[in-house]
Amino acid sequence: MDQMDSYFFSEALLPQGWQSNVRLEINNGVIQQVQTEVEPHAQDQRMGVVIAAMPNCHSHVFQRAMAGQAEYRSAAQDDFWSWRRHMYELANRITLDDIYNIAKATYEEMFKAGYACVCEFHYIHRALDNASDYWSMSDAILQAAADVGIGLTLLPVLYSYAGLGNQPLLPEQQRFGLSVNEYLQLLDKLNSQMRPGQRLGVCFHSIRAVSGPQMHQVLAEVASGTPIHIHIAEQQAEVNQALDFYNKRPVDWLLSEFSIDHNWCLVHATHVNAYEQERLVESGAIAGLCPITEANLGDGIFPLKSYLEFGGRFAIGSDSHVEINPAAELKMLEYSQRLHHQQRNVACDQNYNHVGSFLWQQANAGGVTSSGLPYAGIQAGECAALVVLDSEVNSQNSGEVLLDRWIFSDQVKHHRLL
Ligand SMILES: [Zn+2]
Numbered sequence: 001m002d003q004m005d006s007y008f009f010s011e012a013l014l015p016q017g018w019q020s021n022v023r024l025e026i027n028n029g030v031i032q033q034v035q036t037e038v039e040p041h042a043q044d045q046r047m048g049v050v051i052a053a054m055p056n057c058h059s060h061v062f063q064r065a066m067a068g069q070a071e072y073r074s075a076a077q078d079d080f081w082s083w084r085r086h087m088y089e090l091a092n093r094i095t096l097d098d099i100y101n102i103a104k105a106t107y108e109e110m111f112k113a114g115y116a117c118v119c120e121f122h123y124i125h126r127a128l129d130n131a132s133d134y135w136s137m138s139d140a141i142l143q144a145a146a147d148v149g150i151g152l153t154l155l156p157v158l159y160s161y162a163g164l165g166n167q168p169l170l171p172e173q174q175r176f177g178l179s180v181n182e183y184l185q186l187l188d189k190l191n192s193q194m195r196p197g198q199r200l201g202v203c204f205h206s207i208r209a210v211s212g213p214q215m216h217q218v219l220a221e222v223a224s225g226t227p228i229h230i231h232i233a234e235q236q237a238e239v240n241q242a243l244d245f246y247n248k249r250p251v252d253w254l255l256s257e258f259s260i261d262h263n264w265c266l267v268h269a270t271h272v273n274a275y276e277q278e279r280l281v282e283s284g285a286i287a288g289l290c291p292i293t294e295a296n297l298g299d300g301i302f303p304l305k306s307y308l309e310f311g312g313r314f315a316i317g318s319d320s321h322v323e324i325n326p327a328a329e330l331k332m333l334e335y336s337q338r339l340h341h342q343q344r345n346v347a348c349d350q351n352y353n354h355v356g357s358f359l360w361q362q363a364n365a366g367g368v369t370s371s372g373l374p375y376a377g378i379q380a381g382e383c384a385a386l387v388v389l390d391s392e393v394n395s396q397n398s399g400e401v402l403l404d405r406w407i408f409s410d411q412v413k414h415h416r417l418l
Contacts, residue, residue, distance in 0.1 A: 004032065007417070008040035011399035013051040013357065015365075015377040018399050022050075026384045029418065033380055049399040050417065051360060052377040053116035053385035054326040055151075055367030057288045058229075058267050058317025060121055061141065062099060064106040066090050067322045080235050080297045087320075088172040095128050099137050103144035109324045110150060112416055116367075116375040116385035117151025119317070121203055121229060121267070123159050123176040125186070134178060135189050146195040151383065153371045155203035155229050156190060158183045158218060163208050164245040176205070180217050187221075197383070199372045201227035207250055208238060212257055219258065227263055227372040229288065230254070234268035234299050251276040260285050265315065265370035270300045277303065281310040286366045290319035291332035301336045305346050315366035327407045327414075330359040356404035386417040 005026045012022035019036040023044065026032060040046055066086060075082040094102075103120075110118055120141055125134040138156055145152035159176040162169050169177045178186065190200055202222050204210040207230070222228070233239055233250040242250045251272050254260060262284035269287045272280065280287065289302055297320070307314070316329045334355055337346040345355050352358035368376045376382050389402045390413045397405065406412040 003027070006041060006044045007050075008044035008046045009048065009050045011049045012036075012378055013360065013399060013403070015361075015379055017351070018357070022378075024378065024384070026418065029384055031378065031380050031382050031384050034378060047388055047417070048391045049389045049402050050378070051387050051389065051399075051403065052364055052375070053114050053387050053416070054360070054364055055315065055371045055373070055375055056110060056115040056118040056317055056326070057265055057286070057315035057367050057370040058121055058290050058319045059106075059110075059118050060123075060320060061103045061106050061118075062091065062094050062124060063087060063319075064109075064321040064324075065094075065098075065102050067320070080299060081237070083297055091124050092172060092175060093128075094124055096136055096140055099124065100140040100144050103141050104147055106321060106324070107145055107148040107150045107152075110318070111148060113324045114326050114387045114414060114416065115150070115318075115324075116383070117153065117197075117371050117373050118145070119153040119155055119201070119227070119229065119265070119371050120145075121155045121157060121231075123157035123205060125156070125159075125178060126175045128175075131174070134182060135186055138186070138190055139193055142190075142193055142195060142198060145198065149197075151197045151371070151373045151375060151385075153199045153201050153227055153373060154190065154194075155201045155227070156183070156186050157203045157205045158214065159205040159209045160214060161209050161211065164241050166211055176209075180214050183218065184221055197373070199227065201229060201372065203228070204230040206231040206238070207242060207253065215258065225263060225372070227265065227370060229265045229267055229370070231267045232269055233266075233271040234294070234297075236271055236300065239271045249273065249276060251280060255279050255283060262286070262369055263372075267317070268294065268299065268302075270294060270302050272303065272307075274306060277307050277312065278310050281307070281312045284313070286370045287312060287314040288317055288370060289314050289333060290317045291329050291336060292323050293317075293319035295332055295336070296320065296322045301340050302333075304333060304337050305341060308347065308349075313366045313369070314362060315370045316363045326363075330356070330363065331407050334359065354400040354404055356407045357400045359407070360403060384418045387414050388417050389414050
């Protein structure tokens with residue numbers, strides 16, 4: 001197994017930007033050396049344009065089993081909350097075998113689609129036939145990711161209440177429910193189950209499902225540097241409830257109550273005003289955006305344009321997996337801004353005036369931080385997770401045009417190299 005593989009690319013998107021004539025040496029899946037502006041060696045495998053695969057910052061893997069199956073009217077006015085009833089029906093049918101099989105198939109799809117690793121926001125804790133077993137479902141997910149060979153940050157979810165003010169769980173939420181003590185025991189147990197390429201994080205379902213004192217209790221036990229994820233401000237209803245209960249908007253409350261830093265990933269953060277955006281950016285936390293799912297669920301539009309002007313960091317996730325395609329997530333993200341602002345080419349800056357390169361680089365950097373895994377792009381010491389963009393014969397496209405075309409047009413194909 002201890003074999004050095006070498007590759008030569010006409011162009012590569014490295015953390016510092018596009019480079020030409022790039023040689024990579026890779027041993028056991030880890031990048032050993034990156035050289036730019038060099039000649040190929042005789043033994044190199046020669047290829048065109050390569051980019052680093054994308055970390056997937058947010059997944060509920062079981063929801064792949066209902067992708068595209070809630071696209072019919074089931075309420076006077078369908079919304080997130082009527083979709084959630086379909087999702088709960090599915091969640092209460094999933095067996096231990098099901099979760100392994102769905103996770104294995106879905107993680108394979110993610111790998112092929114260009115995802116490097118995945119943060120699994122896992123809350124179907126209790127086995128269907130034995131409610132006192134709240135760890136085997138997690139273990140099945142760990143095994144599935146290991147069998148596929150995709151990096152995994154497992155985020156077991158603390159989920160205790162149906163709503164703000166410690167409302168008791170609904171019957172259909174019983175499988176998700178854990179006390180803080182059970183949760184800490186679960187973390188302890190899972191800590192010893194991690195396979196190579198896996199990381200254990202901490203996760204609060206939402207400020208609806210977990211109370212402030214519970215979060216403080218868990219955070220007191222968490223080692224520094226642990227990834228911490230939470231759903232926040234996905235729905236206007238959640239904002240209204242937080243204003244009623246805490247007299248603060250959700251992100252404002254979270255930032256006031258906890259020392260939020262770069263280890264935190266605030267998933268969705270859709271409904272954030274300018275004051276919250278500015279403080280969120282100062283905290284260093286990552287906004288975990290899931291553009292296709294947010295569009296599918298009618299959540300609202302994340303204010304990416306102003307958030308970027310504040311210097312905000314973000315990652316992307318495929319969340320409900322109605323579609324699994326990092327390029328399509330970025331296209332949706334950019335198009336939502338174009339439609340809202342009636343502008344073109346919103347997500348770019350002086351370093352990257354091509355939208356595809358800007359979005360890919362930003363989402364990659366934010367995604368790596370949110371995962372806590374060593375997938376920080378094409379550089380020595382990081383895991384090799386590489387996507388080759390397949391250029392047509394005789395194409396004169398530079399790497400940055402090819403990446404734009406992959407994201408915005410359906411003419412460019414890709415394949416996973418590693
Ligand atoms: Zn989610």
